[in-house]
Every structure is written in structure tokens, then in C-alpha cells.
Amino acid sequence: MAEPINFEGWMELVVRGFEIAGVAVLAIGSLWAFASAAIVLFKGDKQAAYKRVRRMVGLSILLGLEILIIADIVQTITIEATLTSAFTLGIIVLVRTFLSFSLEIELDGIVPWRRWTLKEG
Secondary structure, three states: OOOOOOHHHHHHHHHHHHHHHHHHHHHHHHHHHHHHHHHHHHOOOHHHHHHHHHHHHHHHHHHHHHHHHHHHHHHHHHHOOOHHHHHHHHHHHHHHHHHHHHHHHHHHOOOHHHHHHHHHO
């Protein structure tokens, strides 16, 4: 008979689940983007196909990064609660946040805090 899984074991499963979900979002979202763009390209609109694949891949990356950050946070606070792992988490979150921020600017063409002024005006 197998031994029951302890708290750390459950948290490792949760982390792996988030990691798998994050990678799946990246992979499936990118494949979906290319398939969608191929349909538009088949209709003859190269510019629209390029814009579509670029936007959809960017959105997939944003969502995938957010899910992977969740995995890192859960791992740090439940499994590896050390100062070194907290410092590593901080660096990972900073890098991923910078990537997310850069992607949002690239996709929308405007910094996030300026969106409000455009919508109100």
C-alpha cells in the first residue's frame, strides 16, 4: 500500500499542474494563433494575417507567463521557503513582469496607465 502524500507532496503536484498549464497555454495558444492566421492568409490578406498571429501569440505569452508566475509563487511559499528561493522568486517575477509590460505596450501601442485617458477622452 502506498503512503499518503504529505503537504509538500501535494504542493509539488499543484506547482507541476500550474507549470503544465502555463506551458500548455503557450503551446496551444501559439498553435491556435498560427492556424487562425493561416486561414486569414489563405484569404489573401498578408497584413491581417501577420497582425493576427502577432497579437494572438503575444496574448498567449502574457497568459502563460502569468500562470507560470503562480507556479513560482506557490513553490516559494510552500515548498522552498528560504531566503534564497524568495530572492530568486523576486528576480523571476521582475523579469516576467517586465516581459509582460513590454508585450502589453507592443500589442496595444500604449503604456497601460494611458489607456484610461484615451477611453475617457
